Amino acid sequence: MTAIRPLVAGNWKMNGLHASLAELDAMRARALAAPPACDLAICPPATLISAAAAILAPAIAVGGQDCSELPPGAHTGDLAAQQLRDAGATFVILGHSERRADHRETDALVLAKARAASAAGLAPIVCVGETRAEREAGRALAVVGAQVAASLAADLDAATLVVAYEPVWAIGTGLTPTVADVAQMHVHIRAGLVEIFGAKGAGVRILYGGSVKPQNARELLGAAEVGGALVGGASLKAADFMAIAAAYS
Numbered sequence: 427m428t429a430i431r432p433l434v435a436g437n438w439k440m441n442g443l444h445a446s447l448a449e450l451d452a453m454r455a456r457a458l459a460a461p462p463a464c465d466l467a468i469c470p471p472a473t474l475i476s477a478a479a480a481i482l483a484p485a486i487a488v489g490g491q492d493c494s495e496l497p498p499g500a501h502t503g504d505l506a507a508q509q510l511r512d513a514g515a516t517f518v519i520l521g522h523s524e525r526r527a528d529h530r531e532t533d534a535l536v537l538a539k540a541r542a543a544s545a546a547g548l549a550p551i552v553c554v555g556e557t558r559a560e561r562e563a564g565r566a567l568a569v570v571g572a573q574v575a576a577s578l579a580a581d582l583d584a585a586t587l588v589v590a591y592e593p594v595w596a597i598g599t600g601l602t603p604t605v606a607d608v609a610q611m612h613v614h615i616r617a618g619l620v621e622i623f624g625a626k627g628a629g630v631r632i633l634y635g636g637s638v639k640p641q642n643a644r645e646l647l648g649a650a651e652v653g654g655a656l657v658g659g660a661s662l663k664a665a666d667f668m669a670i671a672a673a674y675s
């Protein structure tokens with residue numbers, strides 16, 4: 427089987443003004459000058475998607491950070507998947523732990539959003555991950571396995587789907603799991619994907635996210651079944667983001 431091309435994606439969260447677009451210019455320049463052996467994507471806030479797409483194409487893809495599960499209509503403040511696609515996005519992060527916590531998003535809602543994203547031609551990046559309490563209770567594998575089983579379904583397009591394993595306790599903390607723990611979880615997620623999608627589950631990219639930095643990227647991304655990274659804080663600076671991507675060179 428041909429190896430899966432990795433994906434390094436940046437999640438800007440609720441950060442970024444038009445002044446930040448200079449970082450995207452720098453990313454594009456670096457991506458063209460020294461292309462890493464991976465796909466690249468930046469998920470800026472929705473206010474910057476159009477501008478980001480204009481700057482980054484075709485070297486770096488653009489993604490949203492959430493979308494509605496509903497078609498366009500009377501839903502003030504929400505964004506339809508189709509609108510993200512229209513703005514230039516080709517990916518959308520769904521079910522990030524911050525949205526699961528801040529907006530009480532359930533696995534069922536994340537699945538509905540993934541279906542809406544796929545239907546609009548967006549590749550969903552579906553996030554899963556355990557809390558510190560769940561890991562300490564020895565429940566990390568069970569919790570993440572249940573999230574995978576309930577946030578995904580066989581009718582999604584496995585060819586475009588991306589899954590991101592982001593332990594909640596590793597996000598923005600500087601803490602990371604051991605390489606062995608990352609590998610164990612990614613192998614577990616792979617088994618869950620094969621259960622849902624059959625042979626096609628073997629080709630789904632599984633990203634690791636949570637305090638990925640230039641200093642630890644090579645080690646974390648070298649773990650079994652890790653098909654790239656979902657980077658938060660370090661994706662705000664072109665130098666850091668591209669140094670992480672350079673782990674694939």
Ligand code: 13P
Binds near residue numbers: 596597598638660
């Ligand atoms: P940090 O890289 O800032 O820990 O954030 C990870 C994350 O939540 C990406 O979605």
